[in-house]
Amino acid sequence: MPNDAGQTRILLEDEALRDGLQMEARIFSLEEKRHLFDLLEKAGIPRIQVGSFVHPKIVPQMADTDDLIRTIGKETDTVVSALILNDKGLERALSCGVPHVSMSVSVSDTHSRKNARKSAGDALAGMVTLIEEALTSHMTVRAGLQCVFGCVYEGAISQTAVLSAAEALANTGVTEINLADTTGMATPLAIQEMVRLFADEFPEIVVSLHLHDTRGLGLANMFAGYEAGVRIFDVCTGGLGGCPFVKGAAGNVPTEDAVNMFEGMGIKTGIDLIALAEAITVLETTLERRLPGRMKRVLEFQQTCG
Numbered sequence: 390m391p392n393d394a395g396q397t398r399i400l401l402e403d404e405a406l407r408d409g410l411q412m413e414a415r416i417f418s419l420e421e422k423r424h425l426f427d428l429l430e431k432a433g434i435p436r437i438q439v440g441s442f443v444h445p446k447i448v449p450q451m452a453d454t455d456d457l458i459r460t461i462g463k464e465t466d467t468v469v470s471a472l473i474l475n476d477k478g479l480e481r482a483l484s485c486g487v488p489h490v491s492m493s494v495s496v497s498d499t500h501s502r503k504n505a506r507k508s509a510g511d512a513l514a515g516m517v518t519l520i521e522e523a524l525t526s527h528m529t530v531r532a533g534l535q536c537v538f539g540c541v542y543e544g545a546i547s548q549t550a551v552l553s554a555a556e557a558l559a560n561t562g563v564t565e566i567n568l569a570d571t572t573g574m575a576t577p578l579a580i581q582e583m584v585r586l587f588a589d590e591f592p593e594i595v596v597s598l599h600l601h602d603t604r605g606l607g608l609a610n611m612f613a614g615y616e617a618g619v620r621i622f623d624v625c626t627g628g629l630g631g632c633p634f635v636k637g638a639a640g641n642v643p644t645e646d647a648v649n650m651f652e653g654m655g656i657k658t659g660i661d662l663i664a665l666a667e668a669i670t671v672l673e674t675t676l677e678r679r680l681p682g683r684m685k686r687v688l689e690f691q692q693t694c695g
Contacts, residue, residue, distance in 0.1 A: 409629030442478030493533030539574030573603025627680030643682030
């Protein structure tokens with residue numbers, strides 16, 4: 390794996406605008422989403438997944454993803470990304486000019502049928518074709534696999550099945566593959582074992598991790614991934630999020646908590662916690678509730694204590 394275990398800088402991709410908002414009943418306006426993007430950019434987030442190209446009746450929060458990307462434009466150093474799940478999504482992505490996309494499928498047949506309305510095998514075959522089309526169109530593509538570490542409907546997922554699906558994705562020519570703990574069932578040892586197996590099978594592919602904190606192991610799994618060589622992680626400001634097709638799936642690891650953990654160990658993220666807290670305040674004010682991330686509470690306490 391080209392991820393250098395001695396590297397002291399990581400890349401955090403924030404997915405609050407996609408994975409975070411997709412579960413919320415309160416619909417965020419285009420202006421509210423743009424404001425959140427600006428705050429995340431100001432905080433130094435290097436890569437932001439701003440939405441997904443899915444049917445607006447299924448996930449209404451994502452209906453204006455195209456408009457948001459056009460509003461952001463190209464005048465930013467932050468990598469703007471979006472999620473593609475089907476051919477219509479690719480058409481929309483090409484039309485609005487998003488430079489970076491994530492394209493993923495589930496290795497759980499049951500989850501795939503609920504999420505994509507296709508068997509896992511059919512979804513993988515279709516996605517391989519779409520990825521090849523996106524690469525031909527000069528898009529930067531991050532391929533991905535969902536439910537890698539278990540499925541609430543099927544239980545454990547075979548490592549052989551994961552590696553076989555990863556091989557199909559790797560053969561398209563992508564340089565990064567994301568392994569997702571969609572259901573939050575992973576443990577630190579499972580993370581390390583899978584990452585090392587992946588590195589042995591695909592030494593030229595960069596692996597990134599998408600972790601959910603459903604069972605409270607998000608940060609532990611993230612650190613386990615780091616120790617195994619991973620240097621790119623998905624996070625979600627405030628700890629928002631979850632999968633609408635997985636019962637009980639909690640949000641991603643809170644961005645602010647991941648930043649605190651890594652920076653505290655001397656591992657650079659390039660993200661300003663104080664600036665990031667502004668975005669959390671906006672989210673909590675808009676949603677009228679406290680979010681599960683811990684570091685904003687810590688910062689508030691420190692300010693109170695002077």
